[in-house]
Amino acid sequence: MTMLPEFVSNVTRVQSKRPSRIVFLAIAFVLSGIPVPAATAAPAAPVRYLSRPDLVPPAITVDLAAAPTSPGRILLTPKDTADEQIGPLLVDDTGSPVWFAPRGDKLRLVMNAQVQTYRDRPVLVWWEGAFVPLGWGQGTVTIADQGYRTIAQVGLDRGVDLHAIRITPQNTIIVVSYRTTTAVPGQVTLRPVVENVLREIDIGTGRVLMTWSSLEHIPVSESYLRSNDIVAWDYLHVNAVDLDQAGNIVVSGRNTHTVYTLDRGTGRVLSRLGGKRSDYTLPPAAVFAWQHNVRVLPNGDISMFDNEQGATFPPTPPTRPASRAIVLHPDAATRTATMTRSLSTPDGLGTGAQGSNQTLPDGHAFVSWGDRGRFSEFDADGTMIYDARFTSPTVDTYVANRVDWHATPTEPPALLARRTSGGVTAYASWNGATEVSRWQLLTGPDRTHLAVAADAARSGFETVLTAPGDAGYAAVRALSATGAVLGTSPVTQVRAG
Template sequence: MSTSGPPTLQPQPPRPPAPRRPRRRAAAPALGIAVALVAGGLAAWELLTPPHDPEPPQVKSFHSRQDLDPDALTVMTPARGVAPGYVFLAVKRGPGQDGPMIVDDRGQPVWFHPVGGDKTATAVQVQRYRGRPVLIWWEGNTHLGHGHGEYVVMDARYREIARVRSVGTKLPDHHEFQLTPRGTALMPVYVERRADLRGVGQGRDGTIVESRIQEVDVATGRLLWEWRSADHLPVTEGMTGPKENKPHDYFHINSIDETPGGDLIVSARNMHAIYKIDRPSGRIAWKLGGKASDFEMGPGTRFAFQHDARLQPDGTLTLFDNQATPAKADESRGLQLRLDTAAMRATLVREWRHPERLLAGAECNLQVLPNGNVFVSWGPKERVSEFSRDGRLLFDLALPEGADTYQAFRFPWRGRPTTRPAVAAHRRAERRTTVWASWNGATHVRRWRVLAGDERDELRPIGRPVRRSGFETAVRVRTDARLVAVRAIGRDGRPLRTSRAIRPTGA
């Protein structure tokens, strides 16, 4: 086993703003007349369209941060009885920019970080590194269900601490990343490997996609431990057959959870099974589900194509039961099982289903929250939901049509960016000036105050502070001063930080 790798903890230079993705414009209704395409696009089509109720925007845009175009989210069920904290997700394949995002219970962005280019992001969440909360996510490219990228670790001031890669020729997959109290990270890697596939109807000299687990030291990049699926589990236990002219992805690891004793709980989508792996030997301690389950599966406990298996503090096991693709049931569900390791029997504790009977053929996760609620991403079904312990829908958030987020989470978070607040302003006649204020990632802003003056050292407050009203707050004032700026006010009423001073556009 190799025990060396490239360092992952290194200073990161500032990055240029991500390129703006062209926005998708809804097609105009047929009018029985021709519309000429002119330079600048279809900007004039609205003049020819009869009045109608406008569709909600699919992309957010901001005067003060014109480099940011996150996808717009729609609240379908307003939050009630939800756990404290913000929603963490990474929308992809939508009309806006791809990237990790934090939103509030109104679906309004709190922080957004576009990844740029052809990259996408997943797994944005809060974990702990060296005793402190950090923000982590994966970014890279995906192909045929496998990811090729790297994991990013940021502190609460949105400063990059590390970029973590697997050791060897393959880049870490996007399904899972778990920081440990040892300062290490557990992550999956997919690697092609020669294998005898006669047991699944193929030749002796076949190729599989092997699932591996690597534990890597975050600070040094050194490989500390590796587990390989084909060394412990035969391809004949797979539940999906080989695909023509493609390596056989018989296992397909999609979650890794470390138990208090240091063993691992691993979900294998294409085995329809969950495994407990002994550390450090790597042997299989038990198998749950699939063709060779060590547990008797009680009524309602069978799952298929599952994701996100987690051992809970009460000893139960939670997972997202996709039941597709191909469909094995009419809908997906969140699942909680009790495992009797003496009698080797699994029993159903509870399940969570969406009222719209969603069947998600890929992705998805289920997070148990400290108050007993559960938070669920429905992946390609474009929904993110929070349920009570007994299954009541407490919150439901919709993504733009055609978009998805692999996972979604809820966490408390205190973001204190090192950057200054952003400002934009436009002046109309009679000194009427609109000032827009934002501060990407700041969670401690309660109000905004406008400053104005003819010189930077002469800025003075005008009007009263205005309550923050989302990612960007518009403040209307009357001033003919040459310069304006905004100052963030904290929850305790104290000033936090002031933007740069700018000249308003317009009159």
């Protein structure tokens, strides 16, 4: 473990023979997991809202809603859109947006949105930055409060990767960076190798408290990914980080098929679960490969999305026909690990890129199927009870999480009011307000004389209200389930129909 006051995030550039553009683009598609749409596929029409024409989130289709799901809403970061925008997206179980923050573009992605805890309060975190086609990112982590205000950003050197974001109880954050080098301990090599670097950073001050290098602790011989003469050898590919009950760092190495436990003070590898040098004996059914989204559960078990196939170059054959959401129980006394849960889709879906597996407090599991653009919920018995997908065939999300998120935006509700033959029709929304139960429509002859003319239950992101009369001005109020006023829109002039 190297203790450094700062970290140089520039990637070392290694001179090598340049591949052709066609070869490079083919490799980029393989490693990035970007689905290539069929030539005949027609893009879905974007969803648009009259009260917020500036918001164009991707549409979602729900294919299965067979039983009550766990409480909470679904947090996504859609990408690979056509005409829709990208950015953190919070939806309800119907697929209707609750909050959408358009950020990024085709070259600057937004990924890995989560709800975590900072200074004893829930916060939203997400990564945004440039995606390197070889399979990692260079960007920053944004932390936002329950008013959607940015309260911190980490990685202003643009050196933070998209995969691993973990805020600790000490109000620090552990992130990973990727950099290319030819300096491999104990070896002489001219071929570039991708080194993973973990940093623990004090969020408040930006001070780097710890730096850990993969090449100092994990030899390249553990990799299942073959090296090649075209691209740098991403021998490890750290794609998740967590803390165990003792405060040790738990790291997922996708390309070594291993979950590592690291001493947080020294960086020493305390144990390996899976891979070529596993400290635990796993039965054949529990062996995993090319995994994502490794998490430590409260009882010490390990959950993960077990891809079982890799979006790699050179290509690797699948180790199982379907991807799985699994939970492993490591027994430190016997040095064995058993599988306590394994979930797959009824149609045996497999994905080589991305994916997540979230164990919920009621025993349900919420699973994202990576670059397939699908996300599902299973009940405690392992039955799929919910299944949804992005309507557009190209759109996917790095992870999907069911979150307990309560927020009141700092901006007021939005309104568009039109005069129609029957009176006034109003379109009301409040982007990000999670507690709205009903809407009231207020109308009047001028801005200072408004009265309640109609009310309606909230209906999706945008609620339509109608009121008789020829009022010239209107506003809307957002009400909670108890009838409390949560917010009021600016008064607007009623437009001609």
